[in-house]
Amino acid sequence: MIWLTWRQFRGSAVMTAALLVVLTAVLTLTGPDLASRYATGIASCTQDDSCARFYDRFFDEYQLPFLAVSLVVLLLPALVGLFWGAPLIARELEAGTHLLVWNQSVTRGRWLAVKLGLIGLTAAAATCLCGLVVTWWSGPLDKSAFPELAVMAPLVFGARGIAPMGYAAFAFVLGVTVGMLVRRTLPAMALTLAAFAAIQLAMPLLVRPHLIPPVTSTFEISEANVSGIGIQGDTGSAHVVLGPAVPGHAGAWALSSDLLDPSGRVIAGRGEEGPVKVSTTSGPCAPAAGPPNMGACLAEVSRLGYRQRATYHPLDRFWPFQWIETGIYALLTAGLTGFCFWWIRRRLS
Amino acid sequence: MTSVLEARALGKRYGRRWALRDCTVDVPAGHVVGLVGPNGAGKTTLLKLAGGQLEPTAGDITVLGGRPGATPAQLARVGFVAQDTPVYAGLTVADHLRLGERLNPRWDADVARERVARLGLGPGQRAGRLSGGQRAQLALTLGLAKRPELLILDEPVAALDPLARREFLQGLMEAVAEHEFSVLLSSHLVSDLERICDYLIVLVDSHVRVAGETERLLATHHRLTGPRRDPGRLPADQHVVSASHTDRQSTYVVRTDAPIHDPAWTVSRLSLEDLVLAHMDGPPAESRRAALEVQR
Amino acid sequence: MEIPVIEFHLDAKSGVSPYLQLVQQVRHALRLGLLREGDRLPTVKEAVAQLAINPNTVLKAYRELEHEGLVAARPGVGTFVTKTLTDTSLAAHGPLRLELQRWLAKARRAGLDDESIEALFTTTFRTTAQEDIA
Known part of the structure; x- marks a missing residue:
């Protein structure tokens, strides 16, 4: 049975392995250089306190490969579900070969167990390896x-750590299940992709924020959490736009970032213009008072009682989240696997 | 004598439609059993139930004394060649033999090798490139080399041309002569089965219409032609299988164990094909019941 | 392995059951002297492979022939002819044929065409055969 599984699977396995080896090799070769350039940069920027600029420059330089490898890890589980999972049984049902193989002296339960076990573990291991290498790089x-x-941002979180392993295992079994129910390879692939994409969107938007109760606190207005400020000298109005950053919690995942007025009322959400009643004719926010000093102006706004209220998950929750999410996907995988075994014994012929 | 197939009130339902209903048969071992019936009569369903591909909705079925498909040991005892004889298009002939060898404890590698060589199939040939006849022969080889006690074949020759059909049945019968296993095969054409079956099951509208050894069936079925007569006036031991009337003449196909002495009738024998057609022709409900009772 | 002396064939349209056809073919070959004592009949496997028929049909035919004392099975070797039918019947063929020819001429004179002659012959043949059995 293991031989047959391997014989049917070896083509795509070898191809995928080749691609992963190339990717791993490239990352392993370039990784140390990247790390040392970062270390050098940090060493020199801490001396003249220009680290913010260094970060921007450094990230800008590598943004393309960064996005590319993250995308690879994000797409890998979907591809596993699409090309390994969906056709696994659908193709047999379509060609009628299930009737050939299920009439050898192997029960279909065992047949399914070997197929799911071997290919599922391969998929999970390959994605895990890929995810960890990319995380390191x-x-x-x-x-x-x-x-x-x-790393905590939804787009990047799913491409780091061990979560991709859970995604891949789940996508694979999802593909197998859909293929088994739909019984046609191409529709099964399309449906698998749609279902997996929907789940991958629902997870960070609807589920992940509530896995651990988020922290909510208020922060003073400063350059750290403001992404923009607008002052119209002629009308005397001013507004502040809050960004997703949480002061003192670098790398935190902000779920919301609201601007509160001195009475504690929400006057603007994240990215919205929040009008602030600050003097634009005199004081630090007056454009006439020489070169604009954003820091001093924001300190003035803060002094008037304006605050940021942020709901967020701090960076140190990265690994707890990774484990919880991998666990959730493992449970889903186990549930679908159980369903597959039940269905193949009871309903399928 | 042991039974290869024993079904009691067996039924299989798909949604609200019964594909097979109230099927009761007991087929003794050592026969080549033909399962005939029109398309959609439930032949494939019965065979799949026997092979363990399907679970019955009602009643029960035992094959060689065991529940079909329940254990690897049971699977090893029953071979199954599915309709259209599916094979893995991407695998070679040698791969298929290897598959059989890996998945079957009783695999007879000599039989497999010898058959493949005699059929002229190259071990490196991809199964997807084989002709319909060659593919069927490859599937049959897998079924035979498994050395089953019962080999089930679902419409094995339906898609084959006459020559391939002949070659397929020759190979099958040769293996039966050599290894002495039971065979259960279906066809919607009686002519395919006439020579090779010594036991016949006629399945019509998801019911078993008649079952028994072909010779016995041929000996107990008669065609009566004579002046017009009501079926009610036939002797009680003559069960009407089919009847047709003109103004003056009646033609009956009856089943009876007793000889027919009535001088008014011209009695003639039926060919197997006529016999099956008479049963398929849809007799009235009462006589259908009668035919079933005779068979018990 | 030696090649068997005769090959079987089957006529699906004859209405005669396959096993009887085999029996008749062996008897026929014995009468015509095609088969002689000591000749080997095709093995069951050979006959089955050639005709694509049920092995039981061949077995039944051979049992019947054995019962009639015409052949004997030697386990593991094959089935062999033990008796010939040529001596008595072949000699009778000539006079019988002559008689039949005379009868045919008479039938033609009586106005029967080929089809009627054949029908008359088969029905008479069958009824007498049935009377013999009964």
Whole structure:
């Protein structure tokens, strides 16, 4: 049975292995250089306190490969579900070969167990390896990325650590299940892709934020959490736009970032213009008072009682989240696997 | 004598449609059993139930004394060649033999090798490139080299041209002569089965219409032609299988164990094909029941 | 392995059951002197492979022939002819044929065409055969 599984699987396995070996080799060769350039950069920027600029420069330089490898890890589970999972049984049902193989002296339960076990473990192991290598390689970049692309951000979180392993195992079994129910390879692939994409969107948007109760606290307004400020000298109005950053919690995943007025009322959400009543004719926010000093102006806004209220998950929850999410996907995988065994024994012929 | 197939009130339902219903048969071992019936009569369903591909909805079925498909040991005792004889298009002939060898404890590698060589199949040939006849022969080889006690074949020759059909049946019968296993095969053409079957099951509209040894069936079925007569006026031991009337003449196909002495009738024998067609022709419900009772 | 002396064939349209056809073919070959004492009949496997028929049919035919004392099975070797039918019947063929020819001429004179002659012959043949059995 193991021989047959391997015989049917070896083509795509060898191809995937080749691609992963190339990727791993490239990352292993370039990784140390990346790390040492980062270390050198940090060493010199801490002396003249220009680390913010160093981060920007460093990240800008590697943004393309950074996005590319992250995308690979994000797509890998989907591809596993699409090309390994969906056709696994659908193709047999389509060609009628299930009737050939299920009439050898092997029960179909065992047949399914070997197929799922062998290919599922391969998929999980390959994705795990790929995810960890990418996590290691992009370590310096993750430290210098802007908040939208930090490791806790939904887009990047799924391409780091051990979560991709859980995604891949789940996508594979999802593909197998869909293939078994749909019984046609191409529709099964399309449906697998749609279902997996929907789940991968629902997870960070609807589920992940609530895995651990998020922290909510208020922060003073400063350059750290403001992404923009607008002052119209002629009308005397001013507004502040809050960004996703949380002061003192670098790399945190902000779920919300609201601007509160001195009475504690929310006047603007993240990215929205929040009007602030600050003097634009005199004081630090007056454009006439020489070169604009953003820091001093924001300190003035803060002094008037304006605050940021952020709901967020701090960076140190990265690994707990990784474990919890991998566990969730492992449970889903186990559930679908159980369903597959039940269905193949009871319903399928 | 042991039974290869024993079904009691067996039924299989798909959704609200019964593909097979109230099927009761007991087929003794050592026969080549033909399962005939029109398309959609439930032949494939019965064979799949016997092979353990399907679970019955109602009643029960035992094959060689065991529950079909329940254990590897049971699977090893029953061979199954599915309709259209599917093979893995991407695998070679040698791969298929290797598959059989790996997956079957009783695999007879000599039989497999010898058959493949005699058929002229190259071991390196991809199964997807084989002709329909060659593919069927490859599937049959897998079924035979497994050395089953019962080999089930679902419409094995339906898609083959006459020559390939002949060659396939020759190979099958030769193996039966050599290894003495039971065979259960279906066809919607009686002519395919006439020579090779010594036991016949006629399945119509998901019911077993008649079952028994072919010679016995041929000996107990008669065609009566004579002046018009009501079926009610036939002797009680003559069960009407089919009847047709003109103004003056009646033609009956009856089943009876007793000889027919009535001088008014011209009695003639039926060919197997006529016999099967008479049963397929859809007799009235009462006589259908009668035919079933005779068979018990 | 030696090649068997005769090959069987089957006529699906004859209405005669396959096993009887085999029996008749052996008897026929014995009468015509095609088969002689000591000749080997095709093995069951050979006959089955050639005709694509049920092995039981061949076995039954051979049992019947054995019962009639025409052949004997030697386990593991094959089935061999033990008796010939040529001596008595071949000699009778000539006069019988002559008689039949005379009868045919008479039938033609009586106005029967080929088809009627054949029908008359088969029905008479069958009824007498059935009477013999009964």
